[in-house]
Amino acid sequence: MLNIKNVCKIYKNKDYSQNVLKDINLCIEDQEIISLVGQSGCGKSTLLRIIAGLEKASSGYVELNKNIINKPSSNIGMVFQDARLMPWLNVYDNIKLSILNDDKETQRYKINETLKKVGLEDIGNLWPKQLSGGMAQRVAIARALVQQPQVLLLDEPFSALDSFTKSNLQDHVRHLWSSLKITIVMVTHDINEATAISDRVLILNKVLDNKITKNHIVKINKPRSTFPKNEYNELINNIIFNKNSNQFNALI
Numbered sequence: 001m002l003n004i005k006n007v008c009k010i011y012k013n014k015d016y017s018q019n020v021l022k023d024i025n026l027c028i029e030d031q032e033i034i035s036l037v038g039q040s041g042c043g044k045s046t047l048l049r050i051i052a053g054l055e056k057a058s059s060g061y062v063e064l065n066k067n068i069i070n071k072p073s074s075n076i077g078m079v080f081q082d083a084r085l086m087p088w089l090n091v092y093d094n095i096k097l098s099i100l101n102d103d104k105e106t107q108r109y110k111i112n113e114t115l116k117k118v119g120l121e122d123i124g125n126l127w128p129k130q131l132s133g134g135m136a137q138r139v140a141i142a143r144a145l146v147q148q149p150q151v152l153l154l155d156e157p158f159s160a161l162d163s164f165t166k167s168n169l170q171d172h173v174r175h176l177w178s179s180l181k182i183t184i185v186m187v188t189h190d191i192n193e194a195t196a197i198s199d200r201v202l203i204l205n206k207v208l209d210n211k212i213t214k215n216h217i218v219k220i221n222k223p224r225s226t227f228p229k230n231e232y233n234e235l236i237n238n239i240i241f242n243k244n245s246n247q248f249n250a251l252i
C-alpha cells in the first residue's frame, strides 16, 4: 500500500515562499489504478515527484509498504509527459539505463520481455529519432516497467499525442495494469481519460489550499462501453463542477 501522510510542500527562495501542497493524505491500495486531476499549477507533478522520491516533502512523508520513500527506488517507476529518451542511445540501451546493475543476460531477457509487453518487439536497435511519439512513449513506459516496479507513476503521459494514438495507449495501460498487477497513479488533464482508465479519480484542488478535497469514486463497470451515457455525463459534470460532496473526504 502507498500511504501519503500529511505531505506539505513549500517552495522558497529569497523573495517569496509558495505553499504548493498542504496536508495531503492519501492511501492507495495495491493494484489500484487512480487518476489525479486538477488545474494547472496545483501541484500534481510535485506530488508525483515526491511519491517517486525525486523531491523531498517539506513535511510529512510517503510510505510504500511501510517503508518511507526518501530517494528514487526500483519499486517505483515514473513516466514523464515527454518520453525523455537519450538521443545518443538506441531503444535497447535507453531501457537498459534502468537495470544497469543486472548482468548482461538478465538485461537482455528483461528488456526483450518488456518490449513485448508494450507491443514493441524487435525495435531495440532503433534510435529515438526513428520513433513516432506513441512509440517513444511506449519505450518510456518500458524503461519504467523493466525494473519491475510495484508502482507506476504516469505524469500526463499521453498529452502530446493525437487522439487515436492516445486512445490506443490508454487501452494498453489498462491491459498492462491488469496483466502485471501493479499500482498505477496517473496525472492527467483529461477527465475522459481519467474516468476511462481509473478506478478512482482524485481532484487536487488549488483553491482550497491544495488539499485533495474530492474523492470521486468512478463507478463504471467493465466493459466501460456499457456504462449508460447519461450517468457517465453526470459523473464528468460532477467532477468538473465539484459536486456530490458526500462522496468526498474518504481519503482526507
Ligand SMILES: Nc1ncnc2c1ncn2[C@@H]1O[C@H](COP(=O)(O)OP(=O)(O)OP(=O)(O)O)[C@@H](O)[C@H]1O
Binding pocket: 011, 012, 020, 038, 039, 040, 041, 042, 043, 044, 045, 046, 047
Ligand atoms: N522546483 C520548483 N521551484 C519552485 N517552484 C516550483 C518548482 N516546481 C514547481 N514549482 C511551482 O509549484 C507549483 C506547482 O507546480 P506543478 O508542476 O506541481 O503543477 P502541476 O499541477 O503539475 O501543473 P501542470 O498541470 O501545469 O503540469 C507551480 O506554481 C510551480 O511554479
Ligand SMILES: [Mg+2]
Binding pocket: 044, 045, 046
Ligand atoms: Mg504537471
